[in-house]
Amino acid sequence: MARPKTRGLLYFPLDIDFFEDNKIRILKARYKSDGVQIYLFLLCEIYRKGYYIKVDDDFEYIISDELGIDQNKVKQVLNFLLKRSLFDNTLFNSDKVLTSAGIQKRYQLGIKERMRKSKEPLEVGRYWLLNKNETEPFIKCTLFEDNSGNLDSFSWKNECNSSEKSLNKSKENNIKNNIFQLPELEQAFQLYLVVRKSNFGDILPEQIQALREDLLKLSDNPEEQLAIVKKATASGWKSFYPSRKQEKKTKKKIGFTNYSGGRKYEMDSLELDLLGIQEGKQDGSDKKR
Template sequence: MARPRKQGLDYFPLDVDIDQDDKIQLVEAVHGPVGFAIVIKLLMRIYKDGYYSKWTETEQLLFSKRVNVDINIINECINDCVKWDLFDKSIFENHEVLTSNGIQTRFLEAVGRRQKVEIVQEYLLLEFEDIKVYKNLSIKSINADINSIDVNINPQSKVKHSKEKNSKEQHTKIDEVVADELSKKNNEMNDKEFAKLSQFYLENIGPLTPHIGEELGHMFDNHPNELILEALKKALEANATNKIRYTNSILINWKNQLLKTLDDVKAADQRRTNSFNTPKNTRVEPVPEWFGKKDYPMEPTPDDFDIAAEREKLMKELGRLNNND
């Protein structure tokens, strides 16, 4: 089965002086604290989804219900946010999507270590020069021909790209095609590896619910597959109640120890076993030279010892002492 891919973030950076930003101050000046709260709630929603959020009538109604604010007030605030460039105007008007250049930049920085991140070409505001450093990106189109490649990723840069030489554009397109093919092969390999992980969980632990699938996907994005399988085996051996949590704690511990491969883990386990089997330092008493010899010296004992004579001798000594008294 194909692995569920985590798109959003668990948390996002929020500057302590965000209320000093001119755009935020404009929203707060018109809409008060409610406007500020709406912006923060929208950012939470966007980063939870990824780097953009759809804003159709359905989303508007649900958002209004969740934050308990009148939908008209929310839409007035949204319109002002678009007017003051908190959200990109062209994307909002053409696709009913809330996003911005800054949101996309922070998102890509946050997911830089994931194995694959999918970006919708029509919503992308960053220049090709800005995103080419991220090798894990897979750019897709929402148009019918999703395999077509458009080097003019940012609609705002069409004039700039149209002025480039044809040879340079063709070279860029070739590079994009090669990169896309490599990305597809990597994705197929990753899906096979994740299928092994899912199959192991199903056969040895239990049903693969959507929540479990997402947790496994998060592990897969951050740890080698062979280590995840090994950690799951240890969770089974320990008969852990929450095997996913137990597995994740093992993986984090290995990562903190800089154990990157299964061989590293086995070597660390062997070192730990050896340390347990090695006896502790104890004081060693010197052994006499004669120890263990058959003819070691013994204390001399009298050959003839007359008990009666010795008793009589003692009695005479006691009698003599009594007479003197």
């Protein structure tokens, strides 16, 4: 029987300038050695299992008991780590997951030698924060898959060529799975959430869901959706709004309709006048005959 693959690390690298990082300095200044101890404890727990951990409401009590630190202080430190982006706040709010892009980069480095001997890549999923360029070749991320034989939620190219019914079904699946069809769009959306939280405070899961639905209503085109999200991020908006390209299309459509309506009225009148002239000429011709 084959031995199951080990996803976790036996040890992980720690930068020699760890204590020179301003985030760590502030952590130590506010919570003394307890803050640093809690952070390192969480890193050990994450790397023990892989590149993330899922927690629940009892997790803070477990840390408190393991380290002998007051539970309220554990909660304060965890909130600080999330607020200062030492852990990804969006994933924690939506799925109670602790990880970060930096953690995942160090995780790749930690398993690199092991994966050289492996015949198959290591598969990761929806909690992977690194983009395709940052992901090592020995990592297979389902978010990057284009093949329709894989997860339906990620096969946006095939969905674009399907019927309207299939498109609506795909939208429902994306909303349900909290993921967009286009990986670049999902990454841009996550960045928008970070900026929005910085400007307007914490975001509830229900609000995140509503933002996803609003974006899908604004456009069916993934490229237009991406442009809308990037514009909202750069402008620091609280909600999504139609792009200028869409607004021009709408205005052009309305103007053309009004113009066509007026033009049609004029043409109808002109046709009636011409018809009258032709009938008059015909009557004159008949009289001459």
